Amino acid sequence: MTTSAALTELYVHECGTPGSPAIVFLHADGASGGMWDQHMGRFAGYHCLAPDLPGHGRSSHLPWSSLEDTTQQVVGLIEGRIPARRAHVVGLSLGGVVAHTLLAQRPELLDRVVIDGAGVLPSRGLGFGSWGWPWSLRSSTASW
Numbered sequence: 001m002t003t004s005a006a007l008t009e010l011y012v013h014e015c016g017t018p019g020s021p022a023i024v025f026l027h028a029d030g031a032s033g034g035m036w037d038q039h040m041g042r043f044a045g046y047h048c049l050a051p052d053l054p055g056h057g058r059s060s061h062l063p064w065s066s067l068e069d070t071t072q073q074v075v076g077l078i079e080g081r082i083p084a085r086r087a088h089v090v091g092l093s094l095g096g097v098v099a100h101t102l103l104a105q106r107p108e109l110l111d112r113v114v115i116d117g118a119g120v121l122p123s124r125g126l127g128f129g130s131w132g133w134p135w136s137l138r139s140s141t142a143s144w
Contacts, residue, residue: 010051010073011058012081015040018047021111022087024078025050026095028117032057036090049087051077053094071101078109086111093117 013033023046025036033050034057040048052059053070064070078087088111091099096118103113 010053010062010077012052012077013037013040013050014048014081016043016045016047018081019083020045020047022047022049022078022082022084024074024082024087024089026074026089026091026098027053027056028093028095030056032059035092047082049077049081053098067097067101071098071105074098074102075106075109085109088112088114090114091116091118 011033013036023040023043025033025040025048027033027035027050032052034052036048036050040050051074053064054062054073055064079085086109089099089102091097091114093116096115099113099115100118102110
């Protein structure tokens with residue numbers, strides 16, 4: 001398992017061979033990408049990345065500013081660290097909300113997506129046809 005960090009980048013737990021199919025694991029609130037270490041170790045043949053989202057783990061020096069900003073940081077991770085610029089994504093809770101936002105905004109970066117325990121069910125009347133996106137996607141200023 002290797003890791004990387006910079007003052008302006010998310011800290012990333014990483015294993016596998018770059019250039020292999022990629023899986024990005026997004027953690028729950030109050031956790032870090034390290035929660036996925038045992039899972040990542042079981043995916044031989046994949047390039048696994050698990051960032052510590054802003055305000056969490058070794059990215060705690062980066063303040064959480066918004067769902068939009070965090071989503072863009074994950075976009076940057078996929079575009080900058082995965083040669084194919086496409087990944088499977090697994091998100092739990094907060095990570096699931098980020099994964100859901102990725103699906104809405106940048107589906108071309110995603111292959112398969114697994115979301116668990118995220119409050120992202122459609123709600124009536126938010127401006128997307130008869131069923132809208134959840135509260136977390138209504139505004140670029142949504143925050144936790």
